[in-house]
Amino acid sequence: MGNVIGIGAAPKRKEDQRFLTGRGNYVSDIKRPGMAAGVFVRSPHGHAVLRLARYPAAGASRTPRVFR
Amino acid sequence: MQISFTLNGRPTTVDVEPATLVAELLREQLNLTGTHIGCDTSQCGACVVHLDGLPVKSCTLLAPALDGATLLTIEGLQGAPGSNLMHPMQEAFREHHGLQCGFCTPGMLMTAVALAAEKPDLTEAEVRHGLEGNICRCTGYQNIVVSVMAGAAAMNAAKGE
Amino acid sequence: MKPFAYHQPDQIPDAARLLTSIEDSKLVAGGMTLISTLKQRLASPVALVDLSKLGSLKGITDGGATITIGAMTPHAVVAASKLVQTKIPGLAALASMIGDPAVRSRGTIGGSVANNDPAADYPAGVLGLGATIVTSMREIAADKFFLGLFETALGPGEIITAIRFPVPLxxxxxxxxxxxxxxxxxxxxxxxxxxxxxxxxxxxxxxxxxxxxxxxxxxxxxxxxxxxxxxxxxxxxxxxxxxxxxxxxxxxxxxxxxxxxxxxx
Missing domain, CATH: 3.30.390.50 (CO dehydrogenase flavoprotein, C-terminal domain)
Structure with a gap:
């Protein structure tokens, strides 16, 4: 198949070099100044009435380095 | 606590909390993000590194275990020492399309290199058994197995020279 | 993971003393179960006592009619041991089937036996062969060692040092x-x-x-x-x-x- 051109060819991929050497730079690899990580808390109920919403989760705003 | 170890050939000393995982240390403190955290439960193998030459899952390894040890990560994997060439296993993965999105690839490579180093004449069954702890959601493994067989053969040939 | 103190004693009595003197401390061998447990916060010990510096707990010795495997011997070493492969091939095969290569690099026989996970492999080999669990205090027959879900006959401050297997037919x-x-x-x-x-x-x-x-x-x-x-x-x-x-x-x-x-x- 080495000499196939166009459809059916197996061209070398340009992106492979960085993936193979650990330089892929996925979203979780990115670090920026002042960056924060977000956490979603989702309802465990598919269909329910929201009676009381605490925001943020109790205690979170008092934990160092956690902000709202 | 202070720990000293050899990281990809360089003496390294860091100050860490004992409750630090090696994967976290590498990615957050040492900025070596080639080691990936996939499942974080030591099942997927995206975080595999070599500790004193043996494959280990860095998401299930405490930093104090590094003290006095030698650690090799994907960033330290290379062809001839000091060269810019890729390792024969990396070349084989490129040649045989052993990757797609690339997320599992660093762990796959580290496991594959350890596997090939331990046993020179790998059978396909041994490769599949040896890759049990590395999960890939893209390739269906076929090309990874082909790549590892080819990479192992290339490592063997290079050793014979 | 909650923070904890970390101790790496190099003598068994020191390890036992740390374990008994620090309330809510835990032993860590290869960590293949414990670290996951800590990450999920199913346990939050104040201190870990790491057994990896206890060199006397590593290695496999030939006793003729028995094979003795040090508690800190990793699965990969047991699986690859020519001695075990020759005298108890079934045990070498068992070790080669545990987890995956990375788990076998770190996980130890002592850790597996002490943890007594209901789905772990080693307890079957230890009980099946009628092995003897050697601890820092005494010797315990396999038939008296495994007591149920994650429960063993180990007492407070007692550390497994080796497992002695009789060579079967x-x-x-x-x-x-x-x-x-x-x-x-x-x-x-x-x-x-x-x-x-x-x-x-x-x-x-x-x-x-x-x-x-x-x-x-x-x-x-x-x-x-x-x-x-x-x-x-x-x-x-x-x-x-x-x-x-x-x-x-x-x-x-x-x-x-x-x-x-x-x-x-």
Whole structure:
């Protein structure tokens, strides 16, 4: 198949070099100044009435380095 | 606590909390993000590194275990020492399309290199058994197995020279 | 993970002293179970006592009629040991089936036996071979060691230093593994020893157990056909998302036959 051109060819991929050497730079690899990580808390109920919403989760705003 | 170890050939000393995982240390403190955290439960193998030459899952390894040890990560994997060439296993993965999105690839490579180093004449069954702890959601493994067989053969040939 | 203090003693008495003197401290061997437990916050000890600097706990020694494996010997070393492969190939095979290569690099026999996970492989080999657990205080027969779900005969401050296995006439292990974790859904270790046959089952119930009817049948005829008709009672067997109790019961017979096959090959 080495000499196939166009459809059916197996061209070398340009992106492979960085993936193979650990330089892929996925979203979780990115670090920026002042960056924060977000956490979603989702309802465990598919269909329910929201009676009381605490925001943020109790205690979170008092934990160092956690902000709202 | 202070720990000293050899990281990809360089003496390294860091100050860490004992409750630090090696994967976290590498990615957050040492900025070596080639080691990936996939499942974080030591099942997927995206975080595999070599500790004193043996494959280990860095998401299930405490930093104090590094003290006095030698650690090799994907960033330290290379062809001839000091060269810019890729390792024969990396070349084989490129040649045989052993990757797609690339997320599992660093762990796959580290496991594959350890596997090939331990046993020179790998059978396909041994490769599949040896890759049990590395999960890939893209390739269906076929090309990874082909790549590892080819990479192992290339490592063997290079050793014979 | 909650923060903890970290101790790396280089003498067994020091390790035992740390373990008893610090309330809520835990031993860590290879960490293959403990670290996951800490990450999920199922445990939050104030201190860990790391056994990795205790060099005397590593290695495999030939005692002629026995093989003694140091508690801190990793699975990969047992699997690759020429001594174990020659004298108890079934045990080397068992070690080669635990987890995956990375887990086998770190996980230790002492850690696995002390943890007594109901689906771990080693308890089946230890009970199946009728091994002796050597601790910092005494020696415990396998039959008296495994007490149920994650429970063992180990007392406070007691540390496993080695496991001593009698060399059997024949032994084999077969397991049906859960595909993601590679733990045993059911694993059966069969050993033919001088005074009969021992059959030990892991994964099927809350702890490793023996199967006397299979042992009796295999003692008179060590062949898979001897146990083909022996069914296990589903009472007390585990039902979970991986398999119902009746499926596990069925697997015990199938895996026991395969283990005998493995022992004979």
């Amino acid at each position: 024949k032994a084999g292990y077969a397991k049906f593994k859960a595909p993601a974790s590679r733990y045993a859904l059911v694993g059966v270790f069969v050993a033919q020893v001088a005074d009969g046959v021992r059959v030990a089952v892991t994964g099927a119930g809350p702890g490793v157990f023996r199967v006397p009817p299979m042992e009796a049948a295999l003692s008179s005829n060590f062949d898979p056909s001897a146990i083909a008709a022996i069914k296990i009672d589903t009472d007390g067997l585990t039902s979970d998302i991986h398999a119902e109790a009746d499926y596990r019961a069925h697997l015990v017979t199938v895996m026991a036959k395969r283990a005998v096959d493995a022992a004979l090959s």
